[in-house]
Amino acid sequence: MQSVAVVGGGVIGLSIALAASDAGWRVRVVDAGVADRASHVAGGMLGSLGEGIPGEETLLAMSVESVRRWPALIDRLGDPNVVTATDSLFVAGTAADLHRLDHLARFVWSKQTDARTVLTSITGRDIRALETALSTRLVGGYRAEGEWALDNRRLLTALRDTARASGVVFDDTRIGSRDALDDDQVVLAAGLGTNALWPQAQLQAAKGEVLRLRRTRSSVPPPRHVIRAAVGGRNVYLVPRADGIVVGATQYEAPVDAGDILPEAGGVLDLLADATEVMPGLRTYELVEAGAGLRPCTADGLPIIRRLDERTVVATGHGRNGIVLAPLTADEVVGLLGDPRRAPTPAAMTSGGER
Structure with missing residues (x-):
């Protein structure tokens, strides 16, 4: 039985490790210490439509294919x-917001709906x-039946x-080098930590803030749907x-070596303001994180997602889509481990093909 070391203990690394073990590999996960940050701070949404925006049709197609594999x-x-929800609502706060959702539904979502x-x-x-606790100011939107969400932390444990x-x-x-590993094969799935092991990755950091709110005895219940609001x-x-609701998420550039990753007051303020605009009853929830x-x-x-050499495969750079794209x-x-000459399938048109 051949061995493989998966470097990275986030959702991508863990999914690879489980799949490789099921395929007959002897697997060890070498946790580089940074891979789980993005997985730990996440909403856990599986909806491919929510990630579909103009100019990212390839990514949307990959998300649709991966969502099919999640069950x-x-x-x-x-x-x-x-699984915490099986349907999503895309809702708009203004007529302009609704126009943007209509544009996405017509020109992007309609082409790739699972x-x-x-x-x-x-x-x-x-x-x-559908959701009595949502604001009466919401003007319309879309219901996506079949757009799931997961408890990201329960997922990592499972x-x-x-x-x-x-x-x-x-x-x-x-580890500081791939040479420190003596396994037959190595998979680099360490998120931003991949840069240290393969500098050509040239990964960039996007900081994101997420809030966790807990329901109290006087609070309205959490929604049954995922609520994605403009x-x-x-x-x-x-x-x-x-026990409550996860609210997210901001995104902006940050140094790759940012050290302690702390939320900024402005990001937290914006998230709370927008979330309570959509669901006023959130004001009675407790902000626990x-x-x-x-x-x-x-x-x-x-x-x-590709092979670097006869011994090394890389799987990184998933950005905001790590949980969605994990099964794919x-x-x-x-597949790459089993056949070193195998090219990525059409379902995985990945970055860096010419590197």
């Missing part, structure tokens, strides 16, 4: 409670019938536990959890 992975993990997803236009009255039960070994050793040209999402993480991004927005990435990497 099988949830079954493999054996914890259905990882067969599992049913997209329908809804009015402000429809929104309040991936670790399932991988460990399948024989994956976890090693918390920090409010005065800004985007905010509200994702249900068992304001978190920040660094997303590993490429120049063209596509992840890098894992399948692609296992």
